[in-house]
Amino acid sequence: MSSAASLASSLLRREILDLHAYHVPDSTGYIKLDAMENPYSVPPALRGEIAEAVASAAINRYPDPAATSLKEQIRGVLGLPEGMEVLLGNGSDELIQLLAMALNKPGATLLGVEPSFVMYRMIATFTGMRYASVPLTTNSGAADFSLDLPATLAAIRREQPALIFLAYPNNPTGNLFPADAVVQIIEAAQGLVVVDEAYYAFASDSFIPRLARYPNLLVMRTFSKLGMAGLRLGFLTGDAAWLAQLEKLRLPYNVGILPQLVAGKLLAHHAVLLQQAEQIKRDRAGLYRQLSEIAGVRVYPSEANFLLFRVANAPEVFDGLKRRGVLIKNLHGGHPMLNGCLRVTVGTPDECAKFVAALQDTITQLA
Ligand SMILES: *Cc1c(COP(=O)(O)O)cnc(C)c1O
Numbered sequence: 392m393s394s395a396a397s398l399a400s401s402l403l404r405r406e407i408l409d410l411h412a413y414h415v416p417d418s419t420g421y422i423k424l425d426a427m428e429n430p431y432s433v434p435p436a437l438r439g440e441i442a443e444a445v446a447s448a449a450i451n452r453y454p455d456p457a458a459t460s461l462k463e464q465i466r467g468v469l470g471l472p473e474g475m476e477v478l479l480g481n482g483s484d485e486l487i488q489l490l491a492m493a494l495n496k497p498g499a500t501l502l503g504v505e506p507s508f509v510m511y512r513m514i515a516t517f518t519g520m521r522y523a524s525v526p527l528t529t530n531s532g533a534a535d536f537s538l539d540l541p542a543t544l545a546a547i548r549r550e551q552p553a554l555i556f557l558a559y560p561n562n563p564t565g566n567l568f569p570a571d572a573v574v575q576i577i578e579a580a581q582g583l584v585v586v587d588e589a590y591y592a593f594a595s596d597s598f599i600p601r602l603a604r605y606p607n608l609l610v611m612r613t614f615s616k617l618g619m620a621g622l623r624l625g626f627l628t629g630d631a632a633w634l635a636q637l638e639k640l641r642l643p644y645n646v647g648i649l650p651q652l653v654a655g656k657l658l659a660h661h662a663v664l665l666q667q668a669e670q671i672k673r674d675r676a677g678l679y680r681q682l683s684e685i686a687g688v689r690v691y692p693s694e695a696n697f698l699l700f701r702v703a704n705a706p707e708v709f710d711g712l713k714r715r716g717v718l719i720k721n722l723h724g725g726h727p728m729l730n731g732c733l734r735v736t737v738g739t740p741d742e743c744a745k746f747v748a749a750l751q752d753t754i755t756q757l758a
Contacts, residue, residue, distance in 0.1 A: 406516050413513065421718035422745055424736040427562070427590075427697050429618035431667045431739070437660060444652045454648035461651050461658075465626060468661045469612075475602055476634035481645045483589060483613040483625030484510055487556070489640050490585060490627075491518040494553045502552035504538065506563060506726040508587065511556045523550045526728065527564070536564035536691065536699075536728070540572045544579050553582040559598065560590045563722055563734050565693030567594055577605050583633070588612045590695035592668035593675070602629055609633060616696055617664050619657060622650040671696050675737045681747050687754055701731045704757060709733060711753030717746050
């Protein structure tokens with residue numbers, strides 16, 4: 392071992408040494424359907440406007456630390472209820488980390504359901520917070536990934552979590568938990584419940600209108616899935632009493648001047664982005680139908696911009712797709728309930744057609 396390696400392994404926290412780094416595969420040259428990105432680029436009419444704003448940006452200066460105008464715009468565009476504050480993050484990942492840091496009293500627990508977004512568990516580890524989870528239910532032997540409400544309520548009583556994350560809709564399963572079950576969780580919890588609405592643009596419900604009813608509820612959103620993954624911008628919204636405290640932990644310049652400017656330009660055209668989301672929802676329905684017609688494929692209902700599906704030999708199917716130029720996400724081996732599962736982002740109609748053809752071809756060849 393080199394002296395730096397032995398020094399690092401003696402100084403670093405054990406749980407950091409034991410971690411596997413979050414793996415992002417090289418996607419160069421592939422039809423990229425692995426990361427829930429919006430497949431549509433910025434409308435041409437907007438590009439000039441963005442270029443102009445960027446060209447005259449004062450990048451020699453620190454950005455507006457409060458991002459006042461962007462926050463006002465978010466409030467207006469999304470119709471946030473009166474009295475609800477906004478806290479911006481460098482992606483919502485940063486906000487998960489900020490919440491864990493803020494609530495991690497000695498012995499405090501972060502509770503999640505599984506399978507769900509892996510960053511909840513990873514960030515609990517990063518911050519040294521205790522993590523507990525409740526499995527989603529399985530139906531007649533095959534996972535259908537619904538909330539196990541009795542088990543979740545029992546876990547809340549047992550673990551007394553300081554912080555609960557629920558992805559609404561859930562990733563990587565795509566389903567939207569029943570709102571009344573989420574409400575029961577919020578009502579039973581002594582701790583803070585964060586409803587993570589990363590896929591709000593593709594879903595039929597939101598907890599933002601319910602914020603005023605529950606003092607222990609915050610809603611988190613990101614613009615990543617709506618066409619701004621490259622900007623890194625997410626936000627928390629909820630009662631000012633919470634957000635004023637959390638604001639103290641935010642690094643002063645966490646959202647740079649370019650993301651502030653470009654997001655401002657894009658949000659001025661929020662309707663265009665929502666039209667793209669509507670297109671993606673229509674294409675999701677078409678893709679769902681096509682996948683459900685392929686023998687040997689079980690596809691799960693989704694209110695997000697991706698579909699989860701199960702096949703007999705997921706790693707081989709994943710590799711076969713890759714050889715045919717299509718990159719999706721292999722979830723096999725990530726969690727016992729996801730054995731045989733693959734996740735595909737809804738791309739453009741052309742990308743979806745190429746994916747379906749490659750999948751049929753792969754499955755025929757493997758049979
Ligand atoms: C993608 C995703 C996020 C992270 O979004 P960023 O804003 O890009 O960090 C958070 N939660 C869920 C459930 C996601 O799927």
